[in-house]
Amino acid sequence: MASAEDRVLAYLRQHQEGADDDDLAAAMGWSYRQRANQVCKAMAQKGVVERKVVDGKIRSFALDAPGLPTSEGSAVPISAYLSFTDAAEYVLENQVQRRLLHYRDITERALAAGVLTSTGRTPEATMYSQIHAEVQRQTKRGEVPRFTKPEAGFIGLTRWLPRGVVREIEAQNQRVRTKLHQRLLSLDPIEFEALVARLLSALGFEEVELTPAKGDGGIDVRGTLVVGEVIRTRMAVQVKRWKHNVHTPVIQQVRGSLGAHEQGLIITTSGFSAGARSEAERADATPVALMDGSQLVSVLIENDIGVRRDSYDLIKLEEESDDTQCPD
Structure with a gap:
């Protein structure tokens, strides 16, 4: 936004x-x-x-x-300048008459209005791919997307939909997010670690393995993050099924438990204190990535772990479609 x-x-x-x-x-x-x-x-x-x-x-x-x-x-x-997606929102919102626009028209108007710049040869293709990626990402996370794509190539804003529909979707998805978070807290430690291992595999980690319950410095899961089949990063993961924030000493403990060429990741159902975040980002130390409870729920939903999806078609009477008329 x-x-x-x-x-x-x-x-x-x-x-x-x-x-x-x-x-x-x-x-x-x-x-x-x-x-x-x-x-x-x-x-x-x-x-x-x-x-x-x-x-x-x-x-x-x-x-x-x-x-x-x-x-x-x-x-x-x-x-x-605005990003491609923010520029698209600006163009759609500032029309004289609200209607769907083709992504090529959106790109042309954004460039003409001076809210977007692009050095690429096909900015319209970039516009469409970024809108498409955002919609997919937000939908997978159980969030209401900013844009709608009711017809091939045409884009609209979700807030143009009848508010009752949007509110019902938002309310239902929030209820599911809350229940999923509560379910995570109800898991026993072994189940929670196994769930995290499953999630890491879904995220592209290889060689994922649970560590022994004792004697590994608090590290619960180890794996190798693979990017593009070229970049391989060994990760040591500690999971915290907590209701209270994770503080600085935990970051320091994980960092001290890292092996050679390893980076750290802490996943919690709660959050992190300001001091913990600052320590994790310290420039002169080995990186330790952080995933809080809200992010954990979002990533689980994005990877269809612990949830299922239902899709429905929204239909309207023909005479009610004036606000979503497509350009010729």
């Missing part, structure tokens, strides 16, 4: 006449103008926008908007 600053910048680049705080608040869907004021002030301090008094009101202008003068040799910072 695009940040508030990205969305404001994209809007201002498309509206060379600038916008005051009231205009921006309305365009962004914010309930109060003060948020627009705060965002624009922060962007002005970064040199991304300029704020001027016009007809008695302070208006914000994108300094790199097409058609506006820029200093010689200056370039639009890459951070000013």
Whole structure:
């Protein structure tokens, strides 16, 4: 999802006449103008926008908007552009009339609006592949995708669907996520370790093996992460079926138990303290990756472990399809 600053910048680049705080608040869907004021002030301090008094009101202008003068040799910072998927959302949301758009049209409009840049020869193909990948990823995780793809090549926004449908899907998926997490907590240690070993295999690990219950420094599972059949990384995994956060000493214990050329991974049903996360990321030490309870549930769902999927077709009366009319 695009940040508030990205969305404001994209809007201002498309509206060379600038916008005051009231205009921006309305365009962004914010309930109060003060948020627009705060965002624009922060962007002005970064040199991304300029704020001027016009007809008695302070208006914000994108300094790199097409058609506006820029200093010689200056370039639009890459951070000013949106990602392909965020640019697609921007184009779909800012249509005069809401309707599905073909991914080629979305790409063309995003480039023309100046919210997207691409050095590739086929940006439209990149657009479609990234939207498709995001939909697949979010669907596998039991999340409601940002985009819909009701017809070949055509894209819409899920929030255009009747809210009752979306809310029911979100509520059901959240109930399943909660129950799955509760089920993990109810497993005995041996069952939980076996489940993690199964998950690692689904994620592409090879040579996955459970370690003896004692005498291995707290390491529960070992395996080799294989990427592209070329990169092979030995991983030592410790699992924590806990309700309270994992703290720094656990990170240090795992790191001290690593063998030569091994990296660490800690998987927990709970979370990690700020100190633990900082220790895991310490630059002068062997990396230790962290997976908290929410991430564990998402990855299990993504790999269809502990859940099953049901799919249904949503139909509408023909006269109700005006909002989703496809372009010619």
